[in-house]
Amino acid sequence: MDTQTEDQRLAQIVAQGPKGAISVAVTAMAIVIAIWFAFFFFAFLPRGPIG
């Protein structure tokens, strides 16, 4: 594959945006936040207030 064709392909891919990276990041973040809220609502709150 010559350099020009490769550059064109690269430009096409970049123009589409980082969909894969966003999917991975959103999924990872959603898992972490779900675990955070699960601990908050199902462990921390039922254990009662302290001060």
Add this chain to the structure above:
Amino acid sequence: MAETLNAAQQPPLGQAGERAARLWTRSMIALMVVLLGVIVFTSAHWGLHPPSRIETIDSTSLHQGGEFSEANLGTLIAPDGSAVVRVVAQQYAFVPSCVLVPAGVPVTMRLASADAVHGFLIQGTNVNAMVVPGYVTTVRTTFQEIGERLMPCHEFCGVGHQAMWAHVRIVDAKQFPFEDAKAKGVSCG
């Protein structure tokens, strides 16, 4: 196989990439605001704050009188109707080893160490603090569920650490000896 591009050769993000980066940045800021908002709301709603303060005491003379003398240990009912639990942590036991508290009544736990650094937590609750010699540890909570909970030492305090634990017995307020507890500390062991 394509050569690895160095930083100068990296392609620009492009409009779609820049949009995605902006969107991600805004999303993360919004997420941080939501999480901090939840924490701030909970703290304000519950009056939640770190469960200790700087209050000093002479650990070498706990047994000689004062707040942590024998008659004061256990649960006392304060004039405002709340319960004050005083416990001495020492190698390798909590005194008293069975704490009796009424359910649904605000409880202030005050602990002092007679020797090494100890810690305590009450199973199934958010009560969890260190007990450092020279300081009084204060934790306020309200036990809602009747039952018995373990209260182990959670700071390694010596060779007998694993055997250092107490019980917290939470009883119905009707069964709690309020009148006795106004005069001296009551406990269940």
